[in-house]
Amino acid sequence: xxxxxxxxxxxxxxxxxxxxxxxxxxxxxxxxxxxxxxxxxxxxxxxxxxxxxxxxxxxxxxxxxxxxxxxxxxxxxxxxxxxxxxxxxxxxxxxxxxxxxxxxxxxxxxxxxxxxxxxxxxxxxxxxxxxxxxxxxxxxxxxxxxxxxxxxxxxxxxxxxxxxxxxxxxxxxxxxxxxxxxxxxxxxxxxxxxxxxxxxxxxxxxxxxxxxxxxxxxxxxxxxxxxxxxxxxxxxxxxxxxxxxxxxxxxxxxxxxxxxxxxxxxxxxxxxxxxxxxxxxxxxxxxxxxxxx
Numbered sequence: 001x002x003x004x005x006x007x008x009x010x011x012x013x014x015x016x017x018x019x020x021x022x023x024x025x026x027x028x029x030x031x032x033x034x035x036x037x038x039x040x041x042x043x044x045x046x047x048x049x050x051x052x053x054x055x056x057x058x059x060x061x062x063x064x065x066x067x068x069x070x071x072x073x074x075x076x077x078x079x080x081x082x083x084x085x086x087x088x089x090x091x092x093x094x095x096x097x098x099x100x101x102x103x104x105x106x107x108x109x110x111x112x113x114x115x116x117x118x119x120x121x122x123x124x125x126x127x128x129x130x131x132x133x134x135x136x137x138x139x140x141x142x143x144x145x146x147x148x149x150x151x152x153x154x155x156x157x158x159x160x161x162x163x164x165x166x167x168x169x170x171x172x173x174x175x176x177x178x179x180x181x182x183x184x185x186x187x188x189x190x191x192x193x194x195x196x197x198x199x200x201x202x203x204x205x206x207x208x209x210x211x212x213x214x215x216x217x218x219x220x221x222x223x224x225x226x227x228x229x230x231x232x233x234x235x236x237x238x239x240x241x242x243x244x245x246x247x248x249x250x251x252x253x254x255x256x257x258x259x260x261x262x263x264x265x266x267x268x269x270x271x272x273x274x275x276x277x278x279x280x281x282x283x284x285x286x287x288x289x290x291x292x293x
Contacts, residue, residue, distance in 0.1 A: 088133040090155045093124060095163060096141020102149075112255050112264050113151040115176065115184045128181040137171075139163070150253045152219075161217055162233050168242040170253050174219040175203035175211050180262045187263070191272040196282070199268040199291050200260050219259060260293040267291070 019025060048055040063070050101107040106121040115134055118124040126132045134154030142159065148168045156164075156173060164171040176184065179198045183190045203211050203220075211218035214225035234241035244253055260268055269291035271280040282288055 085131075087131065089131050090134055090136035091124070091126060091132055092136045092138045093118065093153075094138045094140035095145040095160065097123075098137070098149075098151075099141060099145050099147055102147050109147045109149050110249065110252060112252065113149055114257075114264065115152070115154075115181070116187055116263065119185050120187070126181065126185050128178050128185065133181065134176060148249070148253075150255060152257070156217070158215070158233070159237075162237045162239075165230060165233065165241065166237070166239045168244075168247060168253075170244070171217050172219050172256060173211060173216050174257070175200075175207060176262070177201040183262055188274075191274050194271060194273070196269050196271050196291075197262055197266055200262050202259070219256070258293045260291075 045055065060066070063072060065071070098107070101121055101123065102109050106123065107113060107117055111117075115126070118135055119126060124135070126134070136155040137151070137153045137160050139157070139159050142163045145163055146167060149164065150170045151164065152172045152174050154173060154175065156171060161171050177200065180200045183198060202208075208220075210216055212220045214221040214229045217226060217229075231241055244250060247253060255264070257264060262268065266272070266279075267281075269282045269287060273280060282291065
């Protein structure tokens with residue numbers, strides 16, 4: 001027993017001085033070091049033919065069509081792919097997902113909902129550098145959507161607008177430029193940088209018609225025309241349009257951003273100091289003139 005105990009003690013002492021097992025010091029067995037030699041089968045070329053790419057690799061290069069004129073040369077100007085890298089992308093959020101976020105208390109339906117609200121849930125990811133320009137609210141789960149919300153998105157079709165307004169809610173489509181999107185995607189990180197809140201730019205020429213159209217509930221449309229379109233849409237889909245002025249949540253439902261505003265409750269040009277917990281506002285007249293709507 002004494003000899004066995006000494007052996008165990010020596011083994012433990014040896015383990016204490018040996019290095020930890022890592023991928024850098026693990027070695028394979030001697031059998032794995034044998035050369036993988038290719039034996040001759042049939043002819044001197046080992047069945048691979050003579051010369052050419054097929055004799056030197058077991059696959060053809062991408063786009064090779066065994067001597068035929070390849071597709072990208074037969075159709076060099078496919079119009080569908082023209083400027084595809086410059087197209088604006090709108091990652092979708094369905095009505096089902098929105099209702100789930102509200103039910104799990106990730107989104108407060110009593111407060112206005114915008115892009116910053118979606119990003120703060122950590123369930124919606126937006127990458128402005130990848131040409132992501134906002135939220136596209138889709139129709140999936142329309143039968144289960146029961147929330148009354150004041151929501152601001154970038155894209156929504158007629159059926160989605162009807163689903164939101166049928167419950168007594170308000171929907172607005174708004175445009176944000178790249179700098180404003182960067183500030184909205186991660187507000188906490190943006191405030192830590194100590195730079196002024198940017199002034200939201202107006203939409204480019206090709207998007208002006210969309211965001212000034214009351215049918216799309218554009219944020220640049222006439223409010224009186226939007227009220228008319230709300231009534232027409234209710235008649236088309238067969239639901240009773242609720243009066244927003246008589247709603248107990250009137251203040252929350254009618255709260256909208258200024259066309260130059262990025263955050264709810266914060267004006268362009270302000271600097272938010274998280275360390276000192278203060279808001280620095282511009283005092284120079286030229287800056288005030290620049291940042292005001």
